[in-house]
Amino acid sequence: MRFHHEIAIDPARCIGCGRCVDDCPAANLVVADGKAAPLTQGCIMCAHCVAVCPTNAVTISGFDEEPRPLDGAEALEPARLLAALGARRSMRRFADRPVADEALADIVEAGRLTPTGGNAQDVSFIVLCERLERCEELAVRLFRRVLPFARLVDATARRTEIDDRFFFKGAPAVVVVVAKDQVNGALAASNMELAAQAHGLGVLYSGFFAMAARLSPALRRELGLARGQKAVTALVVGHSAVNYRRTAPKEPADVRFL
Ligand SMILES: Cc1cc2nc3c(=O)[nH]c(=O)nc-3n(C[C@H](O)[C@H](O)[C@H](O)COP(=O)(O)O)c2cc1C
Known part of the structure; x- marks a missing residue:
């Protein structure tokens, strides 16, 4: 995490119920003398203790x-959620209309709210505007430099031309999802798509x-990507x-119940 956090438990509010102890994934809380207390400030700061406390006694700075x-x-309604997931399509033709700032803010917010392994909160977002x-x-x-080589081995590449709008298709907004951990970035991206x-x-x-963005040093520089940061x-x-x-039809789920 980028910021420093400390857990505090207000003894005047704590009723010693132990719910925070039971729900802490890091075994970092105890109840002693009828009051809960953190053992260390070295946990993952997932804030389950904050979320579960019935008297709002726990805070994290x-x-x-x-x-x-x-x-x-x-609450989500299962049928509506699945209907929405089934209706989404990858969009490759965009209308000449801007995306509202509020929508972009919500898309980033959906990424921010997505869980990360170890609560690392290590996913960042680059909203491409002027650049x-x-x-x-x-x-x-x-x-364009790579295409002739790709054409030697790939039939789709032989049919493909790289025009000036090959990547962004004339869309008004692009959000690059950056993470060290590919899974964290991909999960964020998926929720961001739903928000969009x-x-x-x-x-x-x-x-x-x-x-x-992985292969071009010039593009990495333009995006301001540090070493180890990946445009997921x-x-x-x-x-x-x-x-x-x-x-659009999709193949049946490849699923096994063991
Ligand atoms: C991780 C990922 C990367 C993708 N990259 C591209 C891409 O660079 N260009 C493109 O035209 N489509 C890209 N797609 C879209 C897929 O081709 C598309 O999801 C798939 O054909 C299914 O179509 P649908 O998304 O409309 O259901 C990508 C999809 C995913 C999940």
Whole structure:
């Protein structure tokens, strides 16, 4: 985590119920003399102790948001969720319309709220604004150099031309998801796509742009990527210029119950 955090338990509020002890994944809390207390400040700061406390006695410093009471309105409806997942499409044709700042903020927020292994909270986001065209230009330059070699071995590459809009398809917004851990970045990206969908926006995960950002030092410099930081994916975001009328079939789940 980038910031310093410390757990505090208000003895005036704590009723010694032990719920925080039972729910702590790091065995970092005890109840002594009827009051809970942290053993160390060296845990993963997952804040389950904050979330589970019935008297709001636990706080953790260093966050700039207050915990929000939960009232059940957060529940997802399974059929609607699956219907929405089935309706989403990778978007490759975008209308000439900007993406509202509020929508972009919600997309980043969805990434921020996504869990990370060990609660590392190590995923970051680069919203391409002024440098969008320059970044695409650098990626295009790289792919044009590589294309002749790809054409030797790949039939799709032989049919593909790398035009100036090859990566971002003229979309108005791109959010690059950066992480050291590929899984953390991918989970964030998936939730971000859902947030975009909730705003009526379409998304393309640009694996090609992420590839370019891994291979091109010039593009890495332009994105300000430090050593070890990986552009896991780029979410190309905009209003769809295509009206999809039905779901696209997918193969059955490859699932085993053991
Ligand atoms: C990690 C990932 C990377 C992708 N990269 C690209 C890409 O660079 N260019 C592209 O046209 N589509 C890309 N796609 C889109 C896939 O081709 C698409 O998800 C798949 O064909 C299924 O179509 P659907 O998303 O519309 O269901 C990517 C998808 C994922 C999940």
